[in-house]
Amino acid sequence: MLGEKLKELRESKGLLQRQVAAELDVDTAYISKMENNDKPVSKSYLSKLAKLYDVDEQELLTLWLADKVYDVVKDQDVALKAMEVAEEEIKRKRKN
Amino acid sequence: MLGEKLKELRESKGLLQRQVAAELDVDTAYISKMENNDKPVSKSYLSKLAKLYDVDEQELLTLWLADKVYDVVKDQDVALKAMEVAEEEIKRKRKN
C-alpha cells in the first residue's frame, strides 16, 4: 500500500529511483524493494520522502502503519474481527 | 485484552495459576505475566488453554490477534485511520 503510493508519487514527480536513492543515501535496489513491498519502508525515511514528494507526512505515516497492521493480520481468518476488537480498545483508551 | 480474558476464565473455573502452569508446563510467573499483559501469550498455548477453560479457540485467537494489532498501532495518532485502510485492503484481497 505504501509502496504503490511511493512509486506513484515518484513517477508523478518525474524522478528516477536513482535520484531518490541519492536523496536518502541508499542503494537503488532498496528503493525498488520499498516500492514493491519486498522490504518494509524504514520509518525514518518517511519525513524525507514526504518533503521530496511534497505530500503530508501524515499520509505516508498512515499507509506505513496500515502496512504494519496488514502484515499482522493477513492470512488470519479472524482478521476482521480482531481489528474490530483492537479498534474498540483504542477508542476506549482514548476516552480515559 | 487476552490477558484479562484468561484471568477471568481461570477464576470462573476456580483454578490456580499453579495448576494452569502445570498444565502448560511452565512457570507460574509466566502465567501471571500473560494474564497481566506483561508478556505476550505464546500462540502455541491457545489451543490448550481453550480446552482447559472450555471455550472456543477462535475466541482466544481473536483476542490474541487483537492484542498484536493493538501493539502495533497504540501510541500512534493515525491508528484508527491506518486500521481502516488495512481493513479495506483485507476486504479487497478477500474478494479477489
Added chain:
DNA sequence: TTGACTTGTCCTATAAAGGGCAAATATAGT
C-alpha cells in the same frame, strides 16, 4: 547497448519471544 529497474543472496545489528529463578507482595486463615 545503455540506462532503469528488479531480484536473489548475503550480512550485521537489534529486538523481541519465551521463559526461569528468586525475591517481594498480597491475601486469607488462625
Added chain:
DNA sequence: ACTATATTTGCCCTTTATAGGACAAGTCAA
C-alpha cells in the same frame, strides 16, 4: 500478629526473527 499459599515483579538468559541494507547479476524498454 503470624503463617502459608497465591500472585506479582524484577532481573536474567538464550534463541529466533526481522530490519536495514549492500552488492552483483538479471531483466526490460528504448
